[in-house]
Amino acid sequence: DGGITQSPKYLFRKEGQNVTLSCEQNLNHDAMYWYRQDPGQGLRLIYYSQIVNDFQKGDIAEGYSVSREKKESFPLTVTSAQKNPTAFYLCASRFRLSNTGELFFGEGSRLTVL
């Protein structure tokens, strides 16, 4: 079955450590996205990528980094520079050139900084 897989589902990190969240999709989608969701809040865009080897900053990119070496994969690294990293992280993808292409979301990764 096609879909988006995020891992790990839960992650605990000590302050000062970098952590990488995995996002893999087998939907043959071009565009991929990372959103951050805080309790009771909306979805804020961190980074997005429209094609392989290219990505753009979203609204809250500071303290995060991404790569897009393969079409299927869009990992997010939460660096120690991110001041408040505890949050729920959602990865999503869609067909880049489709006007009606819906966004498919993964199940999310919940990061807690101790």
Next chain:
Amino acid sequence: QQPVQSPQAVILREGEDAVINCSSSKALYSVHWYRQKHGEAPVFLMILLKGGEQKGHEKISASFNEKKQQSSLYLTASQLSYSGTYFCGTRVLIKAAGNKLTFGGGTRVLVKP
């Protein structure tokens, strides 16, 4: 940057109607609506592409007023299953923005028996 949603929360009795609004300060190319149940990923409801266009999903419909840069989501004869948080996502009419999709803060909907 983010679209503004209102109200922030609404409580309904089963069978009642509600309207959720989404406003942008920028000219919009499209508006997307999603619903998220507690602890789950958001699920797509519909996309609106043209001004004045209305679409429907069961008894949930939406309109898009291009001139006002607004969209409204209509929950008609609400069911218990409609409970969740509704998000609007917007793509602006700026070529440089590409596929950037920005979401509002969400509207929490609770439907009671």
